[in-house]
Amino acid sequence: MNSRLKPLKILPFEQCKTKLAEQIEFENIESDLIHQELNFTESAKDAISQIVKYHGLNREDEVYIVTTSDSSFVSSCVTSTLFNFCKVSRVLTEKTKLIFVIHEFGIPCNKVEALYEVAKKRKIPLIEDSAHSLTSKLKRQYLGKYGDYLIHSLPKTLPVKNGGLVIKTSDRFKLEFVQSEKVKIDFYKNLHHLSFSHHERIKQYNRYHSLIEKELVYGTVNEACPFCFGYIDTIENVKSIYSEAQESHIEMVKTHNKNWVTIPLNPWYSESDINRILKLIGAINENGS
Structure with a gap:
């Protein structure tokens, strides 16, 4: 292991010290956000817990989980939190008491509109989980249009250590969240980075897309602001890449899909950081071409 290599971390907070965010105007997303009902929790898991408690789910109740790719991968942060209260299911049943739509890594789940109608008919809550992206859109609107909670x-x-954000987008339910003042302060202190984060992620995604001639997990992202770039390879190649990444101090996104190579899109990566990753996966040679 080469200890002289700079570690490449997934999360912005751990990488942003080496690169200052530019001031970029982005469709007034910052002002769009502050005019919504924002709730600041200790973490996204804390937000899930507060919602499930409020709606009184018990051990026999089920949460119906739907994801963008419909693969077997569901974040353990979600399932472990839900298992504290109830069961989870990948099918809709009579025991379904909450619908949980995961916009996987910021890529919108196109089933959310139909599931909104199901939730409304059954009079049960719908959560949109966009844990990995705050600026993705579906049909030209920011995610959260269909859920009771985003x-x-x-x-x-953002370059913060912790914190969850819940945007209430409907008035069907009257949950008042237990809020964190520290998270709120950190959010507004760093909100000006949001435009930079959005543009850098899309730019990085498009660069990988242009250089990698493999089947992509998500393809063209259109209105999404993705958290990572994924492509499909042989299980042997994936194992080799992840092993070499660990040796090279490059933190990769891990899923349950053994043939996915999932590369983080960190806005604070430098050009040389991205080239290290491209060389790792064989998209460019040592000369950078």
């Missing part, structure tokens, strides 16, 4: 994990987007 959950985001602030460290995934």
